[in-house]
Amino acid sequence: MKASEQRRTTIKDVAEAAEVGVATVSRVLSGTGSASPATRERVLAAAARLDYRPSALGRNLRRRSTGGIGLLIPDITDTFYSRLADGVLACTQAAGEPVMVGATGDDPEREAELIGSLIEQSVERVIAVPSGDGEMWAPAFRAGLGVVFAERRVRGREDVPSVVTDDRSGVRTAVEYLIGLGHRRIAFLGRHGQAQRARAFREALTSLGMTVDEELVVRAHATRDSAYAAASGLFQHRPDLTAVLAGGNMLGEVALLAARELDLRVPRDVSLIMFDDVPWAELCSPPLTVISQPAHDMGYRAAELVLREGRRSRTVTLPTELIVRASCGPRR
Amino acid sequence: MKASEQRRTTIKDVAEAAEVGVATVSRVLSGTGSASPATRERVLAAAARLDYRPSALGRNLRRRSTGGIGLLIPDITDTFYSRLADGVLACTQAAGEPVMVGATGDDPEREAELIGSLIEQSVERVIAVPSGDGEMWAPAFRAGLGVVFAERRVRGREDVPSVVTDDRSGVRTAVEYLIGLGHRRIAFLGRHGQAQRARAFREALTSLGMTVDEELVVRAHATRDSAYAAASGLFQHRPDLTAVLAGGNMLGEVALLAARELDLRVPRDVSLIMFDDVPWAELCSPPLTVISQPAHDMGYRAAELVLREGRRSRTVTLPTELIVRASCGPRR
DNA sequence: AACCATGATGGAATCGTTTCCATGAAGGCG
DNA sequence: CGCCTTCATGGAAACGATTCCATCATGGTT
Numbered sequence: 001m002k003a004s005e006q007r008r009t010t011i012k013d014v015a016e017a018a019e020v021g022v023a024t025v026s027r028v029l030s031g032t033g034s035a036s037p038a039t040r041e042r043v044l045a046a047a048a049r050l051d052y053r054p055s056a057l058g059r060n061l062r063r064r065s066t067g068g069i070g071l072l073i074p075d076i077t078d079t080f081y082s083r084l085a086d087g088v089l090a091c092t093q094a095a096g097e098p099v100m101v102g103a104t105g106d107d108p109e110r111e112a113e114l115i116g117s118l119i120e121q122s123v124e125r126v127i128a129v130p131s132g133d134g135e136m137w138a139p140a141f142r143a144g145l146g147v148v149f150a151e152r153r154v155r156g157r158e159d160v161p162s163v164v165t166d167d168r169s170g171v172r173t174a175v176e177y178l179i180g181l182g183h184r185r186i187a188f189l190g191r192h193g194q195a196q197r198a199r200a201f202r203e204a205l206t207s208l209g210m211t212v213d214e215e216l217v218v219r220a221h222a223t224r225d226s227a228y229a230a231a232s233g234l235f236q237h238r239p240d241l242t243a244v245l246a247g248g249n250m251l252g253e254v255a256l257l258a259a260r261e262l263d264l265r266v267p268r269d270v271s272l273i274m275f276d277d278v279p280w281a282e283l284c285s286p287p288l289t290v291i292s293q294p295a296h297d298m299g300y301r302a303a304e305l306v307l308r309e310g311r312r313s314r315t316v317t318l319p320t321e322l323i324v325r326a327s328c329g330p331r332r
Numbered sequence: 333m334k335a336s337e338q339r340r341t342t343i344k345d346v347a348e349a350a351e352v353g354v355a356t357v358s359r360v361l362s363g364t365g366s367a368s369p370a371t372r373e374r375v376l377a378a379a380a381r382l383d384y385r386p387s388a389l390g391r392n393l394r395r396r397s398t399g400g401i402g403l404l405i406p407d408i409t410d411t412f413y414s415r416l417a418d419g420v421l422a423c424t425q426a427a428g429e430p431v432m433v434g435a436t437g438d439d440p441e442r443e444a445e446l447i448g449s450l451i452e453q454s455v456e457r458v459i460a461v462p463s464g465d466g467e468m469w470a471p472a473f474r475a476g477l478g479v480v481f482a483e484r485r486v487r488g489r490e491d492v493p494s495v496v497t498d499d500r501s502g503v504r505t506a507v508e509y510l511i512g513l514g515h516r517r518i519a520f521l522g523r524h525g526q527a528q529r530a531r532a533f534r535e536a537l538t539s540l541g542m543t544v545d546e547e548l549v550v551r552a553h554a555t556r557d558s559a560y561a562a563a564s565g566l567f568q569h570r571p572d573l574t575a576v577l578a579g580g581n582m583l584g585e586v587a588l589l590a591a592r593e594l595d596l597r598v599p600r601d602v603s604l605i606m607f608d609d610v611p612w613a614e615l616c617s618p619p620l621t622v623i624s625q626p627a628h629d630m631g632y633r634a635a636e637l638v639l640r641e642g643r644r645s646r647t648v649t650l651p652t653e654l655i656v657r658a659s660c661g662p663r664r
Numbered sequence: 665a666a667c668c669a670t671g672a673t674g675g676a677a678t679c680g681t682t683t684c685c686a687t688g689a690a691g692g693c694g
Numbered sequence: 695c696g697c698c699t700t701c702a703t704g705g706a707a708a709c710g711a712t713t714c715c716a717t718c719a720t721g722g723t724t
Binding site for chain 1: 340385386387388389390392393396398400407408409411414415417418421422425428430431432433434435446448449450451452453454475556582585588589610611612614615616617618
Binding site for chain 4: 340354359364
């Protein structure tokens, strides 16, 4: 069977078959304008008979925009982001909008490239977990993109609608819980791009009357290796710490791994709280105490926001929840 | 700042600025055809000065195809598929091709819709983990799409290039391992769409001289709830089974959960092997023995295949590996 | 000197749709 | 009966690129 170059059936074919003009076909099919019931009938029949599907290409060119939505996330492999993406897809699929996904790896440069590529595609709406600063996003705004940020915001772009979790209260709840258990030397293990959480961590500590030990606030890069190195380094440099707050599920995972590797018992030797609940958290040994985040909702809400961009919508803050399992104990 | 409707700079603007014709600009910028060094210089300078980016819209219409690639997976939330997607992105991003992702939920109907939407977008290449049968895919082939299947194949479409794991040998290795430990009543917990693995399971059993107990071969739907129900039902109906082979990481997860819920100890009361290695498998209690699959590679290879579709490429089979941890023990 | 091959160049057609505008028919109303 | 409004309709002009084709200049060969 040869891949024959059969011409796609166009609106012209339908027009001929229905014995009307192309304009009429377009009006009937898109529901705009008026048409007599009789011709409407004929057009619909012809379209069905020829199995006609309007080409998005022509339409997009005329409309000067792709209907599609761009989605930029740091790492699709991270369950938090994949749940977020799932939420986005759930909403956009209902709206029939295609979604172009790009993985930034939390690298501003790659992000800039991806933004450029989206502009080139004439995508007009973007949902992004931003890694770059305001600078990177300038071209996007210049091109008139409708942008919604998720999970994080961008300094200097506070006017961009965004959907975030209530980091401050989440972190504070976790810190209070740990302090309540008697812990005093608590570490925060975060990733680049989680400056917000690190800040919230410091705030919570000071507002609870403790001093911030900057050595206990460490940041890793987006890769698993970097995270493991950071966690392991933390435990080795500061054997005196008694609790760790991990800023994401990958961080929590490697923290647990590193602790185990160094023969530290959780929670006897060190307590662990992880941001973001995941299905396997209760399968772990010990089951992990977590601060759950509504990742799916977050994506869904972001998609809603970007789809009806008419309303000047402010940022949405989603609540977190402390789920106590077994990875935290009293200070040893 | 008002979102002014500033016109996008087009090839015409560049042509004017460089004092040449649009054809020349196109030739210079796309590298095709010839142009004198002097004009080339002028065009390039003008393009740079105006910050010109050719619109993919115009190009695509003329070329009658979107450069993009469609990616259809059952569930982006499943780490196996998200790793696969990551592999695809890694390859396509290097090639500068945008990727449109759709989640089928293993539902043939939704899959058909998504295929339709891709055709409408004039996407010309698709990578899919197919859930429907040959029927669903007919429109795609009729439209001349370049299709590559991943993880699974479609009955009656054996000629479509695909990238799969060596299910047969993976299953067989697992079964041999369990039988070697003395197990005789082994269950297979699979999902719809994993018929291949179920078949391999039966084959392995019979070829090792055992009879197949059909009650021990169960299939769940793509949702977590359905999977949990299946696992739980299995344990309750057949308390005599001593080992379970789970066909995917979500299945393994719920199997472990269900076992724990029913006070079955792993591996003392029941042994568990899971298809697909995941980072948390060794964090579990007990650490899970798995058959690892190169999900990332799979996506990458599939993307390679679909990108250079020129070569009539046959299907690629990737190896699996048994990773022994602690979830299997001798028959109780 | 006549001729031809080659290379540079721009005009115009093309892709498939939407939408503006003009035309004609029909119907309501004074 | 004539006029005005409304509706249905089709032709044609966008949209922004690529690419065919014709034109013209140049330089080398006989």
